[in-house]
Structure formats: structure tokens, C-alpha cells
Amino acid sequence: xxxxxxxxxxxxxxxxxxxxxxxxxxxxxxxxxxxxxxxxxxxxxxxxxxxxxxxxxxxxxxxxxxxxxxxxxxxxxxxxxxxxxxxxxxxxxxxxxxxxxxxxxxxxxxxxxxxxxx
Amino acid sequence: xxxxxxxxxxxxxxxxxxxxxxxxxxxxxxxxxxxxxxxxxxxxxxxxxxxxxxxxxxxxxxxxxxxxxxxxxxxxxxxxxxxxxxxxxxxxxxxxxxxxxxxxxxxxxxxxxxxxxxxxxxxxxxxxxxxxxxxxxxxxxxxxxxxxxxxxxxxxxxxxxxxxxxxxxxxxxxxxxxxx
Numbered sequence: 001x002x003x004x005x006x007x008x009x010x011x012x013x014x015x016x017x018x019x020x021x022x023x024x025x026x027x028x029x030x031x032x033x034x035x036x037x038x039x040x041x042x043x044x045x046x047x048x049x050x051x052x053x054x055x056x057x058x059x060x061x062x063x064x065x066x067x068x069x070x071x072x073x074x075x076x077x078x079x080x081x082x083x084x085x086x087x088x089x090x091x092x093x094x095x096x097x098x099x100x101x102x103x104x105x106x107x108x109x110x111x112x113x114x115x116x117x118x
Numbered sequence: 119x120x121x122x123x124x125x126x127x128x129x130x131x132x133x134x135x136x137x138x139x140x141x142x143x144x145x146x147x148x149x150x151x152x153x154x155x156x157x158x159x160x161x162x163x164x165x166x167x168x169x170x171x172x173x174x175x176x177x178x179x180x181x182x183x184x185x186x187x188x189x190x191x192x193x194x195x196x197x198x199x200x201x202x203x204x205x206x207x208x209x210x211x212x213x214x215x216x217x218x219x220x221x222x223x224x225x226x227x228x229x230x231x232x233x234x235x236x237x238x239x240x241x242x243x244x245x246x247x248x249x250x251x252x253x254x255x256x257x258x259x260x261x262x263x264x265x266x267x268x269x270x271x272x273x274x275x276x277x278x279x280x281x282x283x284x285x286x287x288x289x290x291x292x293x294x295x296x297x298x
Contacts, residue, residue, distance in 0.1 A: 029286055033196070036290040041121045050122055054158040057287040058166055065283020068246060069275045072253040 003101045018047035026060045071099075080111035121291050125157035133159060138167045145175055147188075151296045152288075170284065173277040174205070179270050181205065182213040183236055186221035187274065188245040188281045193222055194247060195285035199293035219290035231247045242271075243278050 004012050009023040020043050044053055055072050069089050082092035086094065094110045102108050126183050129135065148170070156163035159167060174184055185208035192201035203212075220229045226240045238261060245252050252258065262271050 029290065033286055038121060041290075049133050049158075050125070051158040053122065057290070058156070058159065058162045058284070061283040061285075061287030062166070062280070063283070064286055065279035065281070068282075069279040072246065073275075074254055074256075080218050083192060112172055114182050 003103055006101070021047050022056055025056060029057070029060050030064050081108045082111045084111065120293070122155050122158065124154035129157040129160060130154065132157075132160060134164050138164060141171060142167070144207065145171075146206045147174065147185075148200070149203060149296045151199065151293055155291065155293065166280075166284065169280050173273070173280050175207070175225075177270075177273040179239070179266075179273050179277075180236075182206075182208045182211055182217075183239060184274070184277055185213055186218055187240065187277060189218055190222040190240070190243055191247065191278055191282040192199075192285040195282055195289050197285035197289035199283065199288050199291075199295055200285045202295050238262050238265050239274050242274060246278050247282055 001014055004014050005023055008017055009020055009027075012020075015023065025036070025040075025044060028040070041053070048056065076088055076095055078085060078091070080086050080094055081090070095107050100107070124130075128267055130139075135151055139150060142148055142153075148167075152167075153163060156166065174188060175181065177184075185205045188205075189201055193201075217231060220226050220231070221240050224244070226232050226237055226244075232240065242253065242258075242262060259271070266274070
């Protein structure tokens, strides 16, 4: 569902129209904020209250700001996708240098292999 | 008509938000307009203002330098609200519009008014959201550590993150400051 929400939410049956609007809000705020115009907000208001829009917008903005910063620091999660405590070198090997899907990018597979090797 | 209308006045008058607005008065960044919007979600208003204030007004890095970095990133995000505001404290400490202009463009690289440490900090902010892969290198951070302790680098990075993120959100709301 994470992959679906990132790569295919517009055509997916897994999300309601309200959820699709929120995912679109996040996608555009990062990739093309100029497209978030008055019409976009009118559409968003069909599904969400002012409180929810402020909550969503702040959450998305905060994440755009912080995850770009964190990305430059070259650190990785303490745990593998299967819940094993791993060191930073192993974590980088599992997750890769750039953010990718845990499924398509192979992190789950690499983490499982790491567990077997251990 | 605003995209997000001001929250009901009773929310603005809630004790915590009223106190935060009084704190913000000292810098005048942000102004009341920020609270009018954010008070729709009071918990977010309190938490985000607290983080923004600590990043901008506290810590060990010179406030004037942080003010230039803040404006530089708000301009990058095309946010006319946050980029129009000026820290009263920074201006009283001697920050000028001319220095802000230099720090907001690549002119800072050759501007003798900035120290090498300040140039690295301005470059860090300038590249963070334009070219994060350039920043994500041992060489870049090693150079930063020649000028700044790690705590200061985290302080500058945190300032960049919170203000750039909020400026992207506010740019979509097309807000204007309350003050002239």
C-alpha cells in the first residue's frame, strides 16, 4: 500500500477520493508547488476541514524540509525492514544510498539475506 | 479572500497561542497572520512555532546570519509571506537589506563582509534544497567542521529544514504579512 500510495495513487482502488486528494497535495507540494492553486484548495476543501488542511500542509512541509536535510547527513535506520538491529554500514547496504521502495528496491530481500548470513 | 480564513478568535485567545504570539512580537517573525492560519490546528501551531522560534532565535549561531539564511530559503520556496518578514532583533543588531541581498544570491561567495565560516553556512543553505547531493558528501561536511562545531551545523541544518518546509506550505496559501 505504501508503494501504491507513492507510485500509483491516482489510478488505485485502494484509496478514497479524499485520500487521493491528500496524496496529490503531498506529491505536488514536493514536486510542483505552483500547481497548488486556489482551484486545488477548493477541491481539497470538499474532503477536509480548515483544521485538517493546516494539519496536512504543515505535516507535509515539515517532512519536505527535514527529510532533505536528514538525507544529506548520510545516516540510515537502526533496524532492518524485518526488525533486526543493524549497524550503519549494513543498514546502508540494505536500504541503499537513495530512498527506494522496500519491495521493488529489494530492501526486504536484502534484509532477509542478511539475517540468513548472520 | 484567503485560501485559509483566520481561525475563530476564541482559538487565537487560547492561553498557549496568545502566549506564543507575545513571544513572536519580540522578533516579529512570524506575525499574527501565521497564528491566524495555524490556530485551526492549535497543537500544530504550538509545536511548530516552538521549533521555529528555537531554530531562529536561540542557539549559538549568530542570529543575523540565521535571518539571512531564513530569508534565502523562503525566497527559494517562493513564499512571499515568510520572505517579506524581517527579524526586528536582527535588524537592530545591524543587519541590512544590502547584506540580505548578498546572502540570498551567490554573491555571498565573493563578499568580503562574510567570513569563511559564514560563507560555508550560506552555501550549505543555498545548496540544501537546490542540490542536496552536493551537500551529501564527506568533503562538504568536513569543510563545515573546519569552521563550525557539529552542534552549530545541526543548528543551521535544523533552521533550514523547518523554515524551508514551512515556507513551501505557506507559499501555496499565498499569504501576505499583516504588517507593512
